[in-house]
Amino acid sequence: MxxxxxxxxxxxxxxxxxxxTSAMKMVSAAKLKKAQDRMSNIQPYAEALKTTIQNLLPNVNHSEIKLTKQFTEKQKILIVAITSNRGLCGGFNANILKKSKELKNQDIEVWSIGKKSADLFSRNQYRVIKKENDILDNPSRLLSQKISQEIIDEFLIGKWSKVILVYNKFKNAATQIVESTPILPITINNIDDVPDKTAQDYIFEPDKTSIINRLIPNQIHTQLFEAILNSIAAEHGARMTAxxxxxxxxxxxxxxxxxxxxxxxxxxxxxxxxxxxxxxxxxxx
Structure with missing residues (x-):
């Protein structure tokens, strides 16, 4: 004894x-409020943009839409993994790796957003081709758009057949949902499932195809930025709980x-x- x-x-x-630990909890609680405000500000725009695109897609010739098809015969997948730059947040980071491991026996590359993501995937013999850490400390729409545009450009030249976004979606301070969302190629909903809001006699200027080809990259930019904001809010919630x-x-x-x-x-x-x-x-x- x-x-x-x-x-x-x-x-x-x-x-x-x-x-x-008590001080870290209070700091995370303060940061969580700010992160929630940023996240809630972008959600109405993201939802409206997605609805607009899905309403227009069934009325456009799919062969003329660039990002709805694959540009390579190789079945190579890019995982855009969003974690945190710091630890002490429970299973927040490990859950991203666990979700990614569900894609078994496939040729996978990893685009890491967050220091913990790069460390985790490197230790588990994944090919980490890019590391982005600064955006989590200062989330910026411009920096997020730069990352997503680079992904789009490389997808168009046939580097990957599919791009999947893996991140923690914020539900509440105690709960984070691990999401695995394919962002490229764009999926088209069944025309019967989409309310036909373009059936009326609208005049499009420029034409629908041009509008769609401008809106789809914008949706991907918004989707990535929204996922980053969700992940930041989820991180503070997870750390506060831990x-x-x-x-x-x-x-x-x-x-x-x-x-x-x-x-x-x-x-x-x-x-x-x-x-x-x-x-x-x-x-x-």
């Missing part, structure tokens, strides 16, 4: 750890150690009293 000095040292150490649990666990451990410390101290005091009494009795006799 540990002596009193060791237990006292552990209690001090755990108290310091509790202060750190630090809350860590603080609670540290508090339980501190209470148990305090109890053990008090018991040992009381036992030491009792032993000293017994020794004094025994010594006094020996002198009297």
């Amino acid at each position: 540990s002596n009193l000095k060791e237990i006292r040292s552990r209690i001090t150490s755990i108290s310091s750890t509790m202060k750190i 630090m809350h649990k860590a603080t609670d666990n540290a508090n339980d451990l501190k209470q148990n150690l305090t109890l053990a410390y008090n018991r040992q101290r009381q036992a030491a005091i009792t032993n000293e009293i017994l020794e004094i009494v025994a010594g006094a009795e020996a002198l009297n006799s």
Whole structure:
């Protein structure tokens, strides 16, 4: 059993750890609010853009739409994996790798967004072809568009047959949903499933095909940026939850150690009293 000095040292150490985890929880809570606001601002635009494209697609000749078909016979897949730059957020980063492993026995390359993504996939023998870390600290539409445009350009020259976006979607502070979303090539909904909002006599200027070929890249830019904002909000939620649990666990451990410390101290005091009494009795006799 540990002596009193060791237990006292552990209690001090755990108290310091509790202060750190509690502070990290509060910082993440503050950042989460800001991330949620950014995420909610882009959602109406992203949904309206997607609906507009899916309404127009069934009325356009598909052979004239660039990004609805593959440009290579090779079945090579690009995974755009979005994680965090930092740890201490539970299974937030590991879940991305676990989801990616569902694509078994395929030729896969990884476009890493987040330091943890590059580390995880490299350790598991994936080919990481690009690393983007700065965008998570300062999320920017322009930087996100630069990344997505580079992906589109390389898809058009036949580097990959499919591009899949893997990220944590924010649900609430305690829950993140791991999403695996194909972004290229663009899928066309069944015409019967899409409300026909273009059946009226609209005049398009320029023509529908030109409009679609301008809107689809914009949708991909928006989809990637929305996924990055979702991932940032989910990261802060996951870290806040993890630090809350860590603080609670540290508090339980501190209470148990305090109890053990008090018991040992009381036992030491009792032993000293017994020794004094025994010594006094020996002198009297």
